[in-house]
Amino acid sequence: xxxxxxxxxxxLLEEAVDQAKxxxxxxxxxxxKEINETNPLRFFESAKELGMDRTxxxxxxxxxxxxxxxSAFHIGANxxxxxxxxxxWEKLLEDAIIHNPYKVPGTGMVTxxxxxxxxxxxxxxxxxxxxxxxxxxxxxxxxxxEGKYFMTTNVQVNQADHSRQLANGIKHAExxxxxxxxxxxxxxxxxxxxxxxxxxWMDTVExxxxxxxxxxxxxxxxxxxxxxxxxxDASITAVLDQFITSQSNSFVFAFERDGDxxxxxxxxxxxxxxxxxxxxxxxxxxxxxxxxxxxxxxxSNNLLQDGKNRSEHDFVxxxxxxxxxxxxxxxxxxxxxxxxxxKNLQHLYTPVTATLKxxxxxxxxxxxxxxxxxxxxxxxxxxxxxxxxxxQLDRGWYGAPIGWLxxxxxxxxxxxxxxxxIQGDExxxxxxxxxxxxxxxxxxxxxxxxxxxxxxxxxxx
Ligand SMILES: C=C(O[C@@H]1C=C(C(=O)O)C=C[C@H]1O)C(=O)O
Ligand SMILES: [Mg+2]
Numbered sequence: 001x002x003x004x005x006x007x008x009x010x011x012l013l014e015e016a017v018d019q020a021k022x023x024x025x026x027x028x029x030x031x032x033k034e035i036n037e038t039n040p041l042r043f044f045e046s047a048k049e050l051g052m053d054r055t056x057x058x059x060x061x062x063x064x065x066x067x068x069x070x071s072a073f074h075i076g077a078n079x080x081x082x083x084x085x086x087x088x089w090e091k092l093l094e095d096a097i098i099h100n101p102y103k104v105p106g107t108g109m110v111t112x113x114x115x116x117x118x119x120x121x122x123x124x125x126x127x128x129x130x131x132x133x134x135x136x137x138x139x140x141x142x143x144x145x146e147g148k149y150f151m152t153t154n155v156q157v158n159q160a161d162h163s164r165q166l167a168n169g170i171k172h173a174e175x176x177x178x179x180x181x182x183x184x185x186x187x188x189x190x191x192x193x194x195x196x197x198x199x200x201w202m203d204t205v206e207x208x209x210x211x212x213x214x215x216x217x218x219x220x221x222x223x224x225x226x227x228x229x230x231x232x233d234a235s236i237t238a239v240l241d242q243f244i245t246s247q248s249n250s251f252v253f254a255f256e257r258d259g260d261x262x263x264x265x266x267x268x269x270x271x272x273x274x275x276x277x278x279x280x281x282x283x284x285x286x287x288x289x290x291x292x293x294x295x296x297x298x299x300s301n302n303l304l305q306d307g308k309n310r311s312e313h314d315f316v317x318x319x320x321x322x323x324x325x326x327x328x329x330x331x332x333x334x335x336x337x338x339x340x341x342x343k344n345l346q347h348l349y350t351p352v353t354a355t356l357k358x359x360x361x362x363x364x365x366x367x368x369x370x371x372x373x374x375x376x377x378x379x380x381x382x383x384x385x386x387x388x389x390x391x392q393l394d395r396g397w398y399g400a401p402i403g404w405l406x407x408x409x410x411x412x413x414x415x416x417x418x419x420x421x422i423q424g425d426e427x428x429x430x431x432x433x434x435x436x437x438x439x440x441x442x443x444x445x446x447x448x449x450x451x452x453x454x455x456x457x458x459x460x461x
Pocket of ligand 2: 284285286312433
């Protein structure tokens, strides 16, 4: 059941070629059709055949997937990256021919991408393939939304192109993407694990606590890195497969850039926008899961009442509340947090809902929110300065906004935690924690250890 017939595709492409000729420049065209049930992970795996970078996004609490293949158009930005990205995206939408008979979020023209945590930092070699802001409009996107399946094809058409040839090329690529095998690859196992300077990291936590006790800051989030060597090249499909089955309440994502892949399963929503309705999340304060139901409930109750964790959490709530007041009306935030249970740990969680004021976009919100005190600190500039000077690593895209947007103003961004950069048979994993006045370096170290568990376990550790 392919709803747009081949002839329609060809005539849309013909229209694009004519446009390109009359404007004397390339024309971007986006065509969405409904397709039969398609397995997102197998689609992702088949895309390897095409040798293009892939992008994956799902929310494990919903039936929603986006799988992007290749890049028909790239939006990069260094300075003023939020404004620049938004400007380029809007221009693209204005110029594009968009054929999308569906009103479903995640269909039509969609861009997927992310940013680095801190654009003022000179990129290290590790992150050289990941720009400070890098969004793609994939050549092909599979969208799964509430039991319906859609395929969008985005093409840049030149004056000299022939619609028949373009249509044949698309048909051929689609056949490859749909001709998936029934078995998914197995995961490689971990060969060795190298914690980068744990003692030095605990010393940095100590210094952050001293700074806070001298009233120079209130909260500083510090991250550390674990370097992994695998016995074989990692299978990104296997990583995603295991995340999807094991990490409920999470955003499972993968962004490939020239073979390197940033993956993770983040429980932290930054912002979701659907029909002008905003949803954001305050997530901070952490405890392990109990071995039994009873023990688990005891840990949850302690976490809810623990002053140190509550203060980590409240900094985030206050900041998000203030940020929302600038751009939103009808802001609703519960008085007290609840428990957000995950496989390996539990967090304090406060949801925020609001209505976006007319004239503002999701970019305004991201710009205002990033980094929240869940990943930066309070005050923002003081804590960022401490992180820049004292943290012994390049966070790259870890801790930064990643997500997607569609041509109907729907979109969702998560904060890229519980994540790592996979490079063939090696990987760098990242985890951090909120340091406040009564932080104990050893306890914070142990907290980061449980935050590494999701990534370690999907890498066969
Ligand atoms: C920084 C991370 O997580 C953040 C820090 C938390 C904490 O310190 O309690 C909890 C959730 C996130 O806000 C991470 O997972 O790397
Ligand atoms: Mg913490």
